[in-house]
Amino acid sequence: MDVIEIDVAIVGAGGAGLRAAIAVAEADPTLTQALISKVYPMRSHTVAAEGGAAGVIKDNDSLDNHFHDTVSGGDWLCDQDAVELFVNTAPLELLQLEHWGCPWSREANGKVAVRPFGGMKIERTWYAADKTGFHILHTLFQTSLKYPSIKRFDEYYSTDLIVEDGRCTGVIGIEMRSGRMVAFRARAVVIATGGAGRIFPFTTNGAIKTGDGMAMAYRAGVPLKDMEFMQYHPTGLPGTGILITEGSRGEGGILVNKDGYRYLQDYNLGPPDPWPRKKAMELGPRDRLSQAFWHEQQKGRTIKTPHGDVVHLDIRQLGEKMINERLPMVRELAKAYVGVDPVHELIPVRPVVHYTMGGIHTDIDTATSLPGLFAAGECACVSINGANRLGSNSLAEIVVFGARAGRSAAAFAKAHPKPAAAAKAAEAAQANLRELFAREGGSDTVSSLRKAMNDTMESGAGIYRSEDTLRQTCGVLADLRARYRKIQLQDRSNVFNTDLIQTLELGCMLDVAEAMAHSALERKESRGSHQRLEYPKRDDASYLKHSLARYRDAGPPSISYLDVVITKSPPAERVYGGAAT
Amino acid sequence: MSRRPYVRKIERNWWLQHPRYVAYMIRELTSLFVGLYCALLAIGLVRLAQGHAAWDGFVAAFSSPPGVVFQWLCLVFAIYHSVTWFALTPKAMPLMVKGEPVPGKLIVGAHYVAWAAVSAVVLMAAGV
Amino acid sequence: MAKSNKPILWLPFAGGGLVAALITPVLILITGILVPLGVIHLNYETIAAFAHHPIGKLILFGAVALPAWHAAHRLRMTAHDLGLGGGGVKAACYGTAWLVILVAAGALIAT
Amino acid sequence: MSETITLEVLRYRPETDSEPHFQRYTVPYRDDWVVLDALNHIKDNLDATLSYRWSCHMAVCGSCGMTINNEPKLSCHTFLRDYRGGVIRVEPLDHFPIERDLVIVMDSFMEKLSGVKPWLIPKQEKPLSDGEYLQSPAELNVFHQYTQCINCVLCYAACPQVGLNEDFVGPAALALAHRYNLDSRDGGKGARADVVASNEGIWECTFVGACSQVCPKQVDPAAAIQQTKISASVDWLKDLLTPGAHR
Ligand SMILES: Cc1cc2nc3c(=O)[nH]c(=O)nc-3n(C[C@H](O)[C@H](O)[C@H](O)COP(=O)(O)OP(=O)(O)OC[C@H]3O[C@@H](n4cnc5c(N)ncnc54)[C@H](O)[C@@H]3O)c2cc1C
Numbered sequence A: 001m002d003v004i005e006i007d008v009a010i011v012g013a014g015g016a017g018l019r020a021a022i023a024v025a026e027a028d029p030t031l032t033q034a035l036i037s038k039v040y041p042m043r044s045h046t047v048a049a050e051g052g053a054a055g056v057i058k059d060n061d062s063l064d065n066h067f068h069d070t071v072s073g074g075d076w077l078c079d080q081d082a083v084e085l086f087v088n089t090a091p092l093e094l095l096q097l098e099h100w101g102c103p104w105s106r107e108a109n110g111k112v113a114v115r116p117f118g119g120m121k122i123e124r125t126w127y128a129a130d131k132t133g134f135h136i137l138h139t140l141f142q143t144s145l146k147y148p149s150i151k152r153f154d155e156y157y158s159t160d161l162i163v164e165d166g167r168c169t170g171v172i173g174i175e176m177r178s179g180r181m182v183a184f185r186a187r188a189v190v191i192a193t194g195g196a197g198r199i200f201p202f203t204t205n206g207a208i209k210t211g212d213g214m215a216m217a218y219r220a221g222v223p224l225k226d227m228e229f230m231q232y233h234p235t236g237l238p239g240t241g242i243l244i245t246e247g248s249r250g251e252g253g254i255l256v257n258k259d260g261y262r263y264l265q266d267y268n269l270g271p272p273d274p275w276p277r278k279k280a281m282e283l284g285p286r287d288r289l290s291q292a293f294w295h296e297q298q299k300g301r302t303i304k305t306p307h308g309d310v311v312h313l314d315i316r317q318l319g320e321k322m323i324n325e326r327l328p329m330v331r332e333l334a335k336a337y338v339g340v341d342p343v344h345e346l347i348p349v350r351p352v353v354h355y356t357m358g359g360i361h362t363d364i365d366t367a368t369s370l371p372g373l374f375a376a377g378e379c380a381c382v383s384i385n386g387a388n389r390l391g392s393n394s395l396a397e398i399v400v401f402g403a404r405a406g407r408s409a410a411a412f413a414k415a416h417p418k419p420a421a422a423a424k425a426a427e428a429a430q431a432n433l434r435e436l437f438a439r440e441g442g443s444d445t446v447s448s449l450r451k452a453m454n455d456t457m458e459s460g461a462g463i464y465r466s467e468d469t470l471r472q473t474c475g476v477l478a479d480l481r482a483r484y485r486k487i488q489l490q491d492r493s494n495v496f497n498t499d500l501i502q503t504l505e506l507g508c509m510l511d512v513a514e515a516m517a518h519s520a521l522e523r524k525e526s527r528g529s530h531q532r533l534e535y536p537k538r539d540d541a542s543y544l545k546h547s548l549a550r551y552r553d554a555g556p557p558s559i560s561y562l563d564v565v566i567t568k569s570p571p572a573e574r575v576y577g578g579a580a581t
Numbered sequence B: 001m002s003r004r005p006y007v008r009k010i011e012r013n014w015w016l017q018h019p020r021y022v023a024y025m026i027r028e029l030t031s032l033f034v035g036l037y038c039a040l041l042a043i044g045l046v047r048l049a050q051g052h053a054a055w056d057g058f059v060a061a062f063s064s065p066p067g068v069v070f071q072w073l074c075l076v077f078a079i080y081h082s083v084t085w086f087a088l089t090p091k092a093m094p095l096m097v098k099g100e101p102v103p104g105k106l107i108v109g110a111h112y113v114a115w116a117a118v119s120a121v122v123l124m125a126a127g128v
Numbered sequence C: 001m002a003k004s005n006k007p008i009l010w011l012p013f014a015g016g017g018l019v020a021a022l023i024t025p026v027l028i029l030i031t032g033i034l035v036p037l038g039v040i041h042l043n044y045e046t047i048a049a050f051a052h053h054p055i056g057k058l059i060l061f062g063a064v065a066l067p068a069w070h071a072a073h074r075l076r077m078t079a080h081d082l083g084l085g086g087g088g089v090k091a092a093c094y095g096t097a098w099l100v101i102l103v104a105a106g107a108l109i110a111t
Numbered sequence D: 001m002s003e004t005i006t007l008e009v010l011r012y013r014p015e016t017d018s019e020p021h022f023q024r025y026t027v028p029y030r031d032d033w034v035v036l037d038a039l040n041h042i043k044d045n046l047d048a049t050l051s052y053r054w055s056c057h058m059a060v061c062g063s064c065g066m067t068i069n070n071e072p073k074l075s076c077h078t079f080l081r082d083y084r085g086g087v088i089r090v091e092p093l094d095h096f097p098i099e100r101d102l103v104i105v106m107d108s109f110m111e112k113l114s115g116v117k118p119w120l121i122p123k124q125e126k127p128l129s130d131g132e133y134l135q136s137p138a139e140l141n142v143f144h145q146y147t148q149c150i151n152c153v154l155c156y157a158a159c160p161q162v163g164l165n166e167d168f169v170g171p172a173a174l175a176l177a178h179r180y181n182l183d184s185r186d187g188g189k190g191a192r193a194d195v196v197a198s199n200e201g202i203w204e205c206t207f208v209g210a211c212s213q214v215c216p217k218q219v220d221p222a223a224a225i226q227q228t229k230i231s232a233s234v235d236w237l238k239d240l241l242t243p244g245a246h247r
């Protein structure tokens, strides 16, 4: 196996990974870096984010406001020290993006414009039309090109962490175009591999969001935190799961059921003002909106379509000019994928799996429990999102904690010696892959196992869960993992073998799915996006705690708990609607 | 190493493989006729310098059937050139007025107006 | 890589394209249709007088030289598109253009 | 039996094939399916050895470019309904070496892209503590269109000059350079000119215009290049008249 010696290895070149790489280069340009990604950086799924990124910049707002919105939005499962650091740093990081050329939308006076967003009391979401993630990603990617120390390894699929003597000393990767295995021997490693929405059948997440980094860390003994919290976004297009940004509601779009009724007023989110009132109605938090949909569906007030039940999003009142200016992509997507022109027609929408709140457990400096290993972005859980992420917080999160991860890793790399040769780990990884290539006789295919996993996650661990459904899902997942161990490759070639990659991704998803299901089973309360039918109330006495899922080679993960950090906001009831403003 | 990227060579007749490239080739070939006509004009200028008789001979020559046929061809291509050239002007020279782009049609239209004006002036000067 | 001197070829190409678009068709209309049909008569005296005047010389020269250059440059590019590259094509195209331009200039000076 | 549609996919597996060949697959026809859905159906149900790139399925990540019936397209944005009753021919994008099946080698493009220095080179450095660079909506409007490029390289596949000269910097990279040159915060035009205004840059373009015709994001690289030709010529004239003065 080829060995590449490097100071810092970063796995993932989405928003978080690129920001980390730039931070390493700026911390010390002499540090060598490997920026490893299974797709070209600009294909990373940050590209799909539409709505915007939250950061306090206007005079009518305050850091405290952002803090409280985030903490209550997360149903008090956020670590408040992390949130405070986050809200303080977000404006600077977003400004930094501006200085790097990000084409933020502007006010007439030339200043950056902000828009309202779900669960935010005051408009503070920076946006670049409705392609914010796209612009952030391309700005970061293009900026990264000017740093010679950032050496990219595009289309390298990383499979395992190298761990020796209790320290993470690198990663193993496969060069996809040749099938060659490479060991990146590094003083410090950052994981920034994004979320795991692909575990579910109906998701806004791109094909690459398969939780690989989470699985790598998890298998290496790092716990996954708060995995039971999976966000459903209330407005996905039926069929494809393509997202209609919350920005459309921020601009004044409304949600109606089959009777044309703004049903959210029945779920403590009213009053149904004709204008967008912050933290109310359509601008309530995502968990509440998705749950309201579920109830409407139970009551038979949704609309049936071949792609499942839907409600309608109505943005006609904005008018053509405003739609073209602020929401051009929404119009484009609706026209192309559901044949609806939102200027004149209603857009069918339904809740769709969107964001992985949980992830690799890190501290406020992005360090994991494994020395030398750092994590940032959607794959990590530094606990600013708690039980429910507020829209537009995660684009800010990836730059705030991406940069932090870069600096932490750079400091760690400088303080620690070069690791010794990692022959053992490399051999093990190579042996695993050989074994997979040589395996014969399996009858399952990647797609059939994946479908079974998707189905059981949706039916058992969806918007509402119960003991029964979760137990069943855990059972199915255990069975799927056993069958996965016997799966046989249909393509045994070396060059750009996507059958191999999909197989490895499935292995990651199954591990992560198990962590999700078991964490959900153990949390016997309802909080944020985690809703248990038989425990409809939040239970702070027992569960004001983070769950930690630890990998066990045989059998399901072990689940333990960790206290939430509370500094200045004691847990209270979450109020939205008229009472909140 | 098992990599063996396959390089496809571009074929000589690539421009026949899609209507849009054929249209491009015709556009490019207009220049042949523009060029030939320029050569004709240059000869005309020489004949003009040589005096009255030479000039009359030149006029007779370009008014002969072959001369006329040739010029008809030139005219068709020259007009094609004008049309395609004007069509591309908004791309090469977009205008912004008060932060809003001027619609391309307007820019193209202005060129047609100019074309008409220039043609009228020339025709008048030639004694129509 | 270095900045190219292509503008020296390209500027007159672009100018020639515009001139050709604006006046070549009407010139052909006159010499190819109206004169042969007898609609107008290009009498020697008027033309010669026009060609005598410095501004007339300039206009006539522009109407011939710029489109000629335009044509040469475009033909060279097209030849390249067709797989005919190299110095020969380049010399043939620009050489012919120079010839036309010089002949026109010479004639105008002589007039 | 319900309706089906046939795909004719160019296959090339370097370890076993000496050259590419077509393979036919019949997939169910669905009104709301795109070609990518059909390929995924093949991969999941008919032939797991087919390789191609994709991720977002919403025409924004730029990975799924293919030649579909002789036209460079995003396969996630090309609907089966537009080919109903016919055969869909799917090939890798032109003008790039084929790594395998529908996967092309992107190295040259990535180099060209970074070659034009596509990052903001501020006119005046300003510390973060001084806030944002002011930019009016009108100033943003000037370059906004050129920020829309998703690097899908459809324009490279469509541009014959890319095929004829592999060193041509090409439409998307030149459009991106133009994007920064037009940005009111930027002062890097001179620095970019070394590549942009070189022989392999804008001057290799003969304004075929195909790039803009196939661009799924209406970036209009053809326009960017022609405008750059004009401004580079003006700069060249200025340089000629007052050597070195205007940089
Ligand atoms: C449709 C959509 C809209 C959204 N809108 C918003 C919004 O408006 N506002 C907001 O704040 N948030 C939004 N989000 C969420 C936000 O976009 C994401 O949380 C964020 O972009 C994640 O960034 P990341 O850098 O962590 O991961 P990604 O951008 O997903 O990048 C992951 C990277 O890891 C690499 N990688 C993964 N696995 C491997 C492996 N095994 N080997 C090598 N490399 C690997 C990938 O190649 C990729 O480069 C949205 C999300 C979606 C899906």
Ligand code: SF4
Binding pocket: D148, D149, D150, D151, D152, D153, D154, D155, D156, D171, D172, D175, D211, D214, D215, D216, D217, D218, D219, D220, D221
């Ligand atoms: S300019 Fe258009 S076609 Fe070319 S890469 Fe960019 S988005 Fe794709």
Ligand code: F3S
Binding pocket: D158, D159, D160, D161, D162, D170, D171, D204, D205, D206, D207, D208, D209, D210, D211, D212, D221, D222, D225
């Ligand atoms: S197709 Fe090619 S030649 Fe120029 S206008 Fe576009 S780059």
Ligand code: FES
Binding pocket: D054, D055, D056, D057, D058, D059, D060, D061, D062, D063, D064, D065, D074, D075, D076, D077
């Ligand atoms: S899959 Fe992303 S552009 Fe088609």
